[in-house]
Amino acid sequence: MPVRFVISDAMWERIEPLMPADPVRGRRWADHRRTLEAIAWKYRTGAPWRDLPEELGSFTTAHKRLLRWAVDGTWRRIFAAVLADADAGGEIGWTVSVDSTVCRAHQHASGARKGVGWQ
Numbered sequence: 586m587p588v589r590f591v592i593s594d595a596m597w598e599r600i601e602p603l604m605p606a607d608p609v610r611g612r613r614w615a616d617h618r619r620t621l622e623a624i625a626w627k628y629r630t631g632a633p634w635r636d637l638p639e640e641l642g643s644f645t646t647a648h649k650r651l652l653r654w655a656v657d658g659t660w661r662r663i664f665a666a667v668l669a670d671a672d673a674g675g676e677i678g679w680t681v682s683v684d685s686t687v688c689r690a691h692q693h694a695s696g697a698r699k700g701v702g703w704q
Contacts, residue, residue, distance in 0.1 A: 588622075588638045588640045588641060590622050591622065591625050591626075592621055592622055599666070600621070600667075601617070603666055604617045605654070605657065605659055615642055615643075620642065620646060622641055623637055623644070623647035624651050626641055634647070634648050
């Protein structure tokens with residue numbers, strides 16, 4: 586079954602400059618775009634990492650890169666840049682809803698012993 590890719594060329598042009606460079610020492614990294622597709626596929630389908638289709642590369646590469654990018658701030662940079670572009674283009678409606686409702690349970694509803702505490 587062929588894999589459906591979700592990152593368009595326009596999206597990739599915006600994201601590519603934000604991706605980390607290859608390490609100075611050691612092997613070059615696998616293709617960032619394919620790795621992003623693998624991560625998107627995993628979260629879109631909800632499947633285990635080991636079920637990643639072969640077209641998207643190694644599941645260990647995708648999983649390790651997901652974690653590494655979370656630690657080094659790559660995801661934060663990507664989301665901030667995409668959000669800023671969408672906001673500047675008027676594509677986001679900033680509607681905020683604040684609920685001031687308070688729901689309190691009786692002390693006995695939380696498992697407190699009877700006869701202890703409030704009398």
